Amino acid sequence: MDLDLGPEIAQFRTRTRDWIAANAPDGLSELADWNMAVTAGGYRGEELAIAARDPRYREWESRLSQARLICPQWPAEYGGQGMDGVRLAVLNEEFHAAGVPRVRRGMGESLVGPSIIVHGTDEQRAFFLPRIITGEDAYCQGFSEPDHGSDLAGVETKAEVDGDEVVVTGTKVWTSGAARANMMFALCRSDLDAPKHAGLSYILFPFKPPGVTYQPIKQLSGASEFCQDFINGVRVPLFNVIGGLNNGWKVAMTTLSHERGGAVTVQHLGFEREFWELVETARKHAKNTDPLVRQDLARAYTGVQMMRFNGLRTLAQTAQGQSPGPESSITKLLWSEYHKKLGEVAIGIVGTDALIRPDGPNYPTTEWQNVFLSARAGTIYSGTSEIQRNIIAERALGLPKEPRAAS
């Protein structure tokens, strides 16, 4: 089933397809596997970083930039083209079908940019957004702390106002992509006396020494994609507080609704491809006739289709002008739980081979070992599955709140 989005969108699709064919440098799609399924194992980073240094990628990036196709959903006055959600979904689909990279600006594009657009002043938008588009600012997310993850509103990193500046001091942890970032967006406590949610501010600051140092943390898969960070009296102007002092919770909620929704209409395509690779693996291991394996595979295929239809539902909502709300927790729960289960099915299929790690430095793992190990992280980051279920129950379905333990 496909949604009929009308003749204008059909024309847009054709124009986009033609533009890609006319502008993609030869060999771009072969430089890397741009459509690989999302896993948090950390192995993709290196492959993509190498491909992104190739002159063909640079050429493509420059053509996208001239055509305002980097962060195209952002307002035209800040470097985008104000593309609506439906066209953006079509654009994603066409880039995916052509096997060419979308050239995204990471958390700058997907998380902090949308939050600045909603909660920032005109001056803040004009200053911070173009720097994300050009790649000058690459952001990492400073929400979690050693004692505060799900309990995000309890963060203790201090933000003290000193004249027209704010001074940030504290420790953040599990910071993905810290090594590639030069800026952090962080949720900090700016009023120690206010109730938990009311004393927070959302602050952007340079993520570099001497004010900031960090230590890499090794993941279960052997990769090291996140860090613990030590922030020691970093000073920034009050201009860097988005949404106003002590209004950070609202801004953080906007960030999280974007984080959990993701690229919802194309996400299933990567998972679908990975699913068929697993079917092929089952054939190689002569497990494709095993009735229990067949049941597991059928269940997995159903999971991919559920993601697809959930994506179409979101697209239909976007077409009606609705923004992502608590329903984005359904998207997050669907893909992360699907992927964890798929890793378990895959390990069952490869059998005792799963116990043997390839030789080599830095704890390498096979493809399915990596899916099995790293998919577990998907049910933790961007809010754990338990938290998503609470949100779906309480905010999407309106069920009574579960009793909270006394703190």
Ligand SMILES: Cc1cc2nc3c(=O)[nH]c(=O)nc-3n(C[C@H](O)[C@H](O)[C@H](O)COP(=O)(O)OP(=O)(O)OC[C@H]3O[C@@H](n4cnc5c(N)ncnc54)[C@H](O)[C@@H]3O)c2cc1C
């Ligand atoms: C790969 C990866 C990348 C990450 N990247 C980042 C990043 O870039 N930036 C960042 O800020 N953070 C990042 N995180 C951190 C992530 O957001 C937190 O790990 C997550 O929010 C959970 O917090 P926690 O680890 O403190 O666990 P806790 O909050 O201590 O939870 C422990 C367990 O208790 C359960 N639990 C907690 N509260 C409730 C409740 N109210 N109801 C029911 N169950 C509950 C949880 O579901 C979980 O099973 C990343 C994590 C991972 C694994």
